[in-house]
Amino acid sequence: MSNKMHVNLNVNGEDHEFLAEPRELLIYALREKLNITGPHVGCETSHCGACTVTMNGKSVKSCTVFVAQANGAHVTTIEGLGNPDALHVLQENFKEHHGLQCGYCTPGMITRAAKLLEENPNPTEADVRFGIAGNICRCTGYQNIVKSILSAASEMNAAKEAAQ
Amino acid sequence: MIPAAFEYYRPKDMDKVLSILEEHGDDARVMAGGHSLIPMMKLRMADVPHLIDLQDVGGMSEIEIGADTIKIGALVTQSDIIDHAALADVAPILREAALQIADPQVRYMGTLGGNIANGDPGNDMPGLMQCLDASFTVVGQNGERVIPAREFYEAAYVTAREDGEVLTAVTIPRPKGGYAYEKQKRKIGDYATAAASVQIVNDDGKCVSAAIAMTNLSDTPVFSKTAGDALVGTSVDDAALKAAVAAMLGDIDPTEDNRGPVAFKNHVAGVILRRAIARAWSRA
Ligand SMILES: Cc1cc2nc3c(=O)[nH]c(=O)nc-3n(C[C@H](O)[C@H](O)[C@H](O)COP(=O)(O)OP(=O)(O)OC[C@H]3O[C@@H](n4cnc5c(N)ncnc54)[C@H](O)[C@@H]3O)c2cc1C
Ligand code: FES
Ligand code: FES
Numbered sequence: 001m002s003n004k005m006h007v008n009l010n011v012n013g014e015d016h017e018f019l020a021e022p023r024e025l026l027i028y029a030l031r032e033k034l035n036i037t038g039p040h041v042g043c044e045t046s047h048c049g050a051c052t053v054t055m056n057g058k059s060v061k062s063c064t065v066f067v068a069q070a071n072g073a074h075v076t077t078i079e080g081l082g083n084p085d086a087l088h089v090l091q092e093n094f095k096e097h098h099g100l101q102c103g104y105c106t107p108g109m110i111t112r113a114a115k116l117l118e119e120n121p122n123p124t125e126a127d128v129r130f131g132i133a134g135n136i137c138r139c140t141g142y143q144n145i146v147k148s149i150l151s152a153a154s155e156m157n158a159a160k161e162a163a164q
Numbered sequence: 165m166i167p168a169a170f171e172y173y174r175p176k177d178m179d180k181v182l183s184i185l186e187e188h189g190d191d192a193r194v195m196a197g198g199h200s201l202i203p204m205m206k207l208r209m210a211d212v213p214h215l216i217d218l219q220d221v222g223g224m225s226e227i228e229i230g231a232d233t234i235k236i237g238a239l240v241t242q243s244d245i246i247d248h249a250a251l252a253d254v255a256p257i258l259r260e261a262a263l264q265i266a267d268p269q270v271r272y273m274g275t276l277g278g279n280i281a282n283g284d285p286g287n288d289m290p291g292l293m294q295c296l297d298a299s300f301t302v303v304g305q306n307g308e309r310v311i312p313a314r315e316f317y318e319a320a321y322v323t324a325r326e327d328g329e330v331l332t333a334v335t336i337p338r339p340k341g342g343y344a345y346e347k348q349k350r351k352i353g354d355y356a357t358a359a360a361s362v363q364i365v366n367d368d369g370k371c372v373s374a375a376i377a378m379t380n381l382s383d384t385p386v387f388s389k390t391a392g393d394a395l396v397g398t399s400v401d402d403a404a405l406k407a408a409v410a411a412m413l414g415d416i417d418p419t420e421d422n423r424g425p426v427a428f429k430n431h432v433a434g435v436i437l438r439r440a441i442a443r444a445w446s447r448a
Contacts, residue, residue, distance in 0.1 A: 003171075005172070021169060022169075022170065022171075022172035022215070023166075023167045023168070023169050023170055023172075023205075025165075025167075025206075041165075044165040044203075044206055044207070045203055046199065046202075046203050046270065047353060049267070049269060052269060058243075058269075058272035058273070059268055059269045059272060060269055060272060060273055061269045061270070063165075063206075064198060064199055064202045064203065064270075064273070065198065065202075065273075066167075066172070066198070066202065066215075068172040068174070068217065069195075069198065069217055069219065071174075112268070112269070116268070131268060132268075133267045133268065133352040133353070134266070134267030134268050134269040134270065134352075134353065
């Protein structure tokens with residue numbers, strides 16, 4: 001019953017193969033098997049979104065995906081968006097606009113925001129608030145998160161225009 | 165947080181799904197988006213020794229808009245519904261309701277079929293489907309059958325679907341007139357304290373048909389025929405609204421929980437239904 005299966009995952013562009021029980025949740029496979037510890041666990045009822053990653057082009061809560069389900073998937077985590085030497089525009093703006101304090105919700109928040117801006121490059125404040133409603137933050141009161149995302153959106157749009 | 169171990173299957177066709185269901189009976193369960201099932205398994209409130217993942221089974225992810233009916237595959241997600249412009253054109257109430265379900269991440273995964281099959285009175289789609297007079301196609305060892313949404317829900321988590329049957333599609337007559345899905349909730353992602361689906365037709369200032377269903381106010385969704393009937397033939401004035409609300413209150417049976425006591429739920433149900441009717445009528 002607890003037979004392990006071979007799991008293939010492409011995470012942040014890199015292929016991984018490992019053995020896992022089907023019941024293992026994607027968040028634990030990422031954190032404990034692959035040592036990708038940006039995505040966090042903040043609840044057990046699928047509400048907080050601290051575990052948010054992008055899986056096959058969708059924002060998902062990786063605490064609510066069995067690793068068996070994710071077998072063969074492409075996953076992007078916060079580590080795949082940028083790094084301390086080359087921050088993603090969103091990361092830069094969260095820093096600039098104080099969009100984080102303890103930092104525990106931040107990986108999920110930014111990963112979700114990246115997908116949101118991909119789908120809607122010109123969001124209103126209301127769009128941003130609704131678009132991150134699956135991500136809870138205990139520290140910031142959201143205001144600066146919204147500012148960070150809106151500012152990242154305009155920077156990304158300006159960069160796009162400049163490139164054209 | 166840690167679900168019990170299970171045997172995992174990811175079949176590519178329905179025959180295989182049905183044979184696994186047949187072989188393991190009660191011990192096997194299908195999974196669609198997993199966003200009701202996995203949380204229950206994590207809390208060990210659902211025990212599923214054999215888990216059948218439907219994601220690779222084809223033919224259940226389409227939205228087909230016909231001249232008279234709309235057919236939606238069981239694996240169509242809430243975000244698919246929201247993003248489908250043609251669907252929003254012919255049945256805008258679906259998008260309005262889907263946007264009030266859960267949150268973005270859950271909507272990418274959660275399916276229409278899972279929302280309907282789940283049997284949790286908190287789910288929003290079941291009442292909406294009753295309002296729209298949808299019907300559900302299920303397939304089992306003995307072939308296909310079609311069950312009207314208004315006859316599908318028997319009690320909390322008990323539906324007319326047999327354990328060995330899989331819901332494959334939902335068929336909805338193209339809705340007519342004005343619409344509204346109005347939901348009172350404590351916060352994003354919460355199940356309704358009370359919610360109302362209304363679809364209403366206005367002919368020259370007179371209501372000629374009205375369908376009303378309520379969510380999370382009983383152990384099943386509640387299709388209130390009497391509430392709809394109370395509006396027909398009226399100009400949806402205050403007296404008609406009062407009559408519809410009174411009729412609806414006779415059909416629901418809320419229970420006390422942390423969303424509030426029964427008297428409060430009855431009150432909120434009335435407020436929500438009034439708002440829903442008013443908005444639907446303004447669009448009719
Ligand atoms: C944080 C959070 C907030 C939520 N808020 C809401 C909300 O406000 N409103 C709301 O309506 N829902 C809400 N949900 C539930 C969410 O919409 C679920 O995804 C949905 O109820 C079930 O769909 P699913 O595809 O995930 O089904 P699953 O979880 O995979 O399955 C649910 C049940 O249905 C059965 N099932 C699934 N598909 C089929 C099928 N095709 N045939 C037969 N049986 C099937 C499964 O065996 C299981 O018993 C919320 C969920 C979460 C985690
Ligand atoms: S850990 Fe809270 S939603 Fe995943
Ligand atoms: S920064 Fe602490 S939870 Fe968001």
